[in-house]
Amino acid sequence: MKLRSRIALSAAAVGLLFTAVQAPAFARSASNIGHGTTCYSVPTTNANGTITYTRVCFKRA
Amino acid sequence: MIAVFHGARRCFGALFFVALSAAAVAQATSPLSPPNAANEASGHVEAEFGQGWERSTSPLVRVSPDGALVQLPGLSKLAGPVSRLLVNGSREWSTNGPLQFSATAVSEVRWSPTARDLDLAFATADFSARWGFGAGSFSVSPSHMILGVAGKSFRTTDSVRIDWTHTSGEGDLWSIRVEPARYRHNSAFVDLNADVLAVSGIKRWKLTDTGLDKLEFAWGVRRERNRQGYADLSNRGAHASLEAVWPFFGAQWSATLLLQHTKFDAAGPDGLPARRDRFLSTDLTAEWPLSKTSFVRMNLSNAINHATPSLYENQHRTIEISVGAHW
Numbered sequence: 001m002k003l004r005s006r007i008a009l010s011a012a013a014v015g016l017l018f019t020a021v022q023a024p025a026f027a028r029s030a031s032n033i034g035h036g037t038t039c040y041s042v043p044t045t046n047a048n049g050t051i052t053y054t055r056v057c058f059k060r061a
Numbered sequence: 062m063i064a065v066f067h068g069a070r071r072c073f074g075a076l077f078f079v080a081l082s083a084a085a086v087a088q089a090t091s092p093l094s095p096p097n098a099a100n101e102a103s104g105h106v107e108a109e110f111g112q113g114w115e116r117s118t119s120p121l122v123r124v125s126p127d128g129a130l131v132q133l134p135g136l137s138k139l140a141g142p143v144s145r146l147l148v149n150g151s152r153e154w155s156t157n158g159p160l161q162f163s164a165t166a167v168s169e170v171r172w173s174p175t176a177r178d179l180d181l182a183f184a185t186a187d188f189s190a191r192w193g194f195g196a197g198s199f200s201v202s203p204s205h206m207i208l209g210v211a212g213k214s215f216r217t218t219d220s221v222r223i224d225w226t227h228t229s230g231e232g233d234l235w236s237i238r239v240e241p242a243r244y245r246h247n248s249a250f251v252d253l254n255a256d257v258l259a260v261s262g263i264k265r266w267k268l269t270d271t272g273l274d275k276l277e278f279a280w281g282v283r284r285e286r287n288r289q290g291y292a293d294l295s296n297r298g299a300h301a302s303l304e305a306v307w308p309f310f311g312a313q314w315s316a317t318l319l320l321q322h323t324k325f326d327a328a329g330p331d332g333l334p335a336r337r338d339r340f341l342s343t344d345l346t347a348e349w350p351l352s353k354t355s356f357v358r359m360n361l362s363n364a365i366n367h368a369t370p371s372l373y374e375n376q377h378r379t380i381e382i383s384v385g386a387h388w
Contacts, residue, residue, distance in 0.1 A: 044228045
């Protein structure tokens with residue numbers, strides 16, 4: 001197979017992959033993990049000294 | 062190829078073990094999660110199993126005997142039942158000062174008994190150091206991710222996330238992130254190796270007075286530069302999404318709309334014009350609690366990519382019901 005054609009087909013495959021990985025990413029309220037997103041926890045210190053963790057999820061690079 | 066496959070399996074196994082280890086450590090050492098005082102450790106563990114059905118369609122493309130791409134009438138269809146298993150373990154360590162450390166390991170495997178090309182495995186591990194400054198915090202987080210498709214290793218990603226996140230006591234939040242990343246692929250896809258720089262942000266509103274639990278707007282821009290010098294694979298893009306979360310009929314519902322536009326730098330092979338993608342996805346999820354630590358969730362999603370040239374068009378539909386627990 002010609003190199004450039006092979007690259008184009010590879011790029012098409014990646015397009016399909018992105019669809020599969022990213023589509024259901026954002027609506028998982030509790031666990032939107034693994035579908036092209038990453039989550040991390042941010043601590044917030046309350047007035048009484050307790051710490052509350054807030055979860056932040058975002059689309060990967 | 063067999064060696065690559067076995068290597069990928071070992072990597073997934075190792076990260077799966079990390080996730081499970083994090084779960085065990087978190088359970089053993091942290092009866093209270095999150096911590097209720099400074100200088101404590103906390104852990105979070107989550108496991109989820111889902112059963113669904115997926116369908117992907119894309120143009121039918123072949124390579125002619127002289128090596129040129131030829132698009133044929135009709136669509137290439139891939140559909141079948143898909144099972145999914147997710148394990149996620151995280152642990153945070155607070156100090157007496159403004160510094161906090163955390164580690165996270167996630168592993169997810171999807172497999173289809175009738176359409177093996179839908180198989181997908183994903184694992185990521187990251188470590189984070191976060192400094193608090195009043196209501197805001199600054200974090201640096203290196204991350205390693207591996208991705209396998211159709212039973213074969215596909216991509217590893219190494220990245221460093223730098224973020225500033227600002228929270229309020231009312232639940233509002235905004236955040237901005239910069240994340241340089243490097244994509245590496247196995248020998249069959251080495252032409253896709255690339256360096257990526259992404260900048261993204263989130264604004265979250267708590268809107269309890271309106272009947273909504275949450276409204277979240279997310280955005281991002283990215284630049285991908287092909288490391289082999291193929292300008293037709295280098296690209297820049299932007300995305301925006303809006304998510305609404307609300308309670309209804311004993312469940313927490315969420316709906317998300319995501320738009321993404323990607324423009325490639327140069328014309329492709331065989332006279333193809335420079336690629337442009339316009340990606341749109343919609344997602345609806347409902348989650349019912351079964352107990353304090355378990356839930357059942359239903360998800361519907363549809364994603365469509367309108368592309369120029371049409372070679373790159375595709376559509377992906379998913380319906381899934383899953384059960385999960387977190388500790």
